[in-house]
Amino acid sequence: MRRVVVTGLGMVTPLACGVEPTWRRLLAGESGANRVEHFDVSDLPCKIAANIPRGDGSEGTYNPDQWMEPKEQRKVDEFIVFAMAAAKQALDDADWHPESYDDQINTGVLIGSGIGGIEGIADTALTLKEKGPRRVSPFFIPGRLINLAGGYVSIAHGLKGPNHAVVTACSTGTHAIGDAARLIALGDAEVMVAGGSESPVNRLALAGFAACKALVTAFNDEPTRASRPYDKDRDGFLMGEGAGVVVLEELEHAKARGAKIYAEVVGYGMSGDAFHITAPTPDGDGAFRCMTAALKRAGISPGEVDYINAHGTSTMADEIELRAVERLLGNAAANVSMSSTKSAIGHLLGAAGAVEAIFSILAIRDQVAPPTLNLDNPSIETPIDLVPLKPKPRKIDVALSNSFGFGGTNASLVLKRYAA
Amino acid sequence: MSDIAERVKKIVAEHLGVEPEKVTENASFIDDLGADSLDTVELVMAFEEAFNTEIPDDAAETILTVGDAIKFLEKNAA
Numbered sequence: 001m002r003r004v005v006v007t008g009l010g011m012v013t014p015l016a017c018g019v020e021p022t023w024r025r026l027l028a029g030e031s032g033a034n035r036v037e038h039f040d041v042s043d044l045p046c047k048i049a050a051n052i053p054r055g056d057g058s059e060g061t062y063n064p065d066q067w068m069e070p071k072e073q074r075k076v077d078e079f080i081v082f083a084m085a086a087a088k089q090a091l092d093d094a095d096w097h098p099e100s101y102d103d104q105i106n107t108g109v110l111i112g113s114g115i116g117g118i119e120g121i122a123d124t125a126l127t128l129k130e131k132g133p134r135r136v137s138p139f140f141i142p143g144r145l146i147n148l149a150g151g152y153v154s155i156a157h158g159l160k161g162p163n164h165a166v167v168t169a170c171s172t173g174t175h176a177i178g179d180a181a182r183l184i185a186l187g188d189a190e191v192m193v194a195g196g197s198e199s200p201v202n203r204l205a206l207a208g209f210a211a212c213k214a215l216v217t218a219f220n221d222e223p224t225r226a227s228r229p230y231d232k233d234r235d236g237f238l239m240g241e242g243a244g245v246v247v248l249e250e251l252e253h254a255k256a257r258g259a260k261i262y263a264e265v266v267g268y269g270m271s272g273d274a275f276h277i278t279a280p281t282p283d284g285d286g287a288f289r290c291m292t293a294a295l296k297r298a299g300i301s302p303g304e305v306d307y308i309n310a311h312g313t314s315t316m317a318d319e320i321e322l323r324a325v326e327r328l329l330g331n332a333a334a335n336v337s338m339s340s341t342k343s344a345i346g347h348l349l350g351a352a353g354a355v356e357a358i359f360s361i362l363a364i365r366d367q368v369a370p371p372t373l374n375l376d377n378p379s380i381e382t383p384i385d386l387v388p389l390k391p392k393p394r395k396i397d398v399a400l401s402n403s404f405g406f407g408g409t410n411a412s413l414v415l416k417r418y419a420a
Numbered sequence: 421m422s423d424i425a426e427r428v429k430k431i432v433a434e435h436l437g438v439e440p441e442k443v444t445e446n447a448s449f450i451d452d453l454g455a456d457s458l459d460t461v462e463l464v465m466a467f468e469e470a471f472n473t474e475i476p477d478d479a480a481e482t483i484l485t486v487g488d489a490i491k492f493l494e495k496n497a498a
Contacts (some may be wrong), residue, residue, distance in 0.1 A: 069437060070437060071436065071437030072437075134468070134474075135465060135469070137462055137465065138458040138461040138462050139458060139462065
């Protein structure tokens, strides 16, 4: 199989617009959580979220006008603009701007989203009810479809290779990167722009997840304390918004053009729970099997894993994942650091896996495990280092990134420090 | 310039994201102002909304320039 490396990174997160400012704030132990101010939350049980810092684009703020023309923004839901921002950053970082026909047809896009343009669907449903079908915009459909994130990115950058999208709830970003790496490994493309994007901070999505009893409700007055994976006071996940996109590249292609190589994608594993629409199996078997499959594909033994970026949503499922990891690692559990960066940025749903894969790559680059914030009193004993409160400098050559989604869909990526 | 002409030009400039001075009566939405077929559908909807009128599909098909829109609305808008 052809080898696949990561040569570009891009992200928009509740901590910042941009990879480096996000990473700096993450390692500084900062939180992106705050009170929701831009719509009415008075009748919602959860009144907080991890919102992207909007501004003029300076100091890590997100200014959509830098990424998409205002007249185009008007036609689409925000997950598409977030994806445009993250993809542009990643392509610039990789210094990959295909201009020849051959380069264009060998570069594809695989960007997913968990729920896509739910806000635009909600608004347009009201328009339909109040004003009738003649007031439904011709941009309603193309501005909400999940694959239009990738569609817009391909049009903006002339990427004519495979154009695909993933929709697997909270596993979307991980599946997107894993599937894209496979397309390169199998020879369908030389370069793939892959990741996930999500814009779920709106009344309808908050109401829907609240109805599932999935959201945090006990920390409305202390948003930065709300996302607390593994902590005994955790009571649900904190919704976040944003996007993560990577540029994946066939190794020889990257070497031939002298690209900087962040890491190698060495493993990807998937599994299904076949159990419940929103809850994982209590024994964590699905998580165990996708991690096992990813390591098998990588040809790496569990004892070689240094860092795990956990799915860890700050819900009851945290302990199920932790037990599955303990089962995977056996006696090696004490050598591993595992953190949930959702403690700082909340749960970005379909973008989570992509953003967290990037954090895992940066952990390899900088030899530091990002912290699990708010882990004051672990609810469970474990030999695994959960990286409480502060980042931990340590050897990280192999990182595993986990995502588990509604519907019982699980995925893991194995990323490795690049060595010729 | 009539009030209707002014309002039409403002709507066109806003929706298509073009400089107001490019929005002349002779300007074609598609050939001169960068619109695609979906943009023109949305423009017609914006005219309907702004002028509280209905533009039937067969009439909409004849509105190709800024001047066409102004003429139609001067004749039909309340």
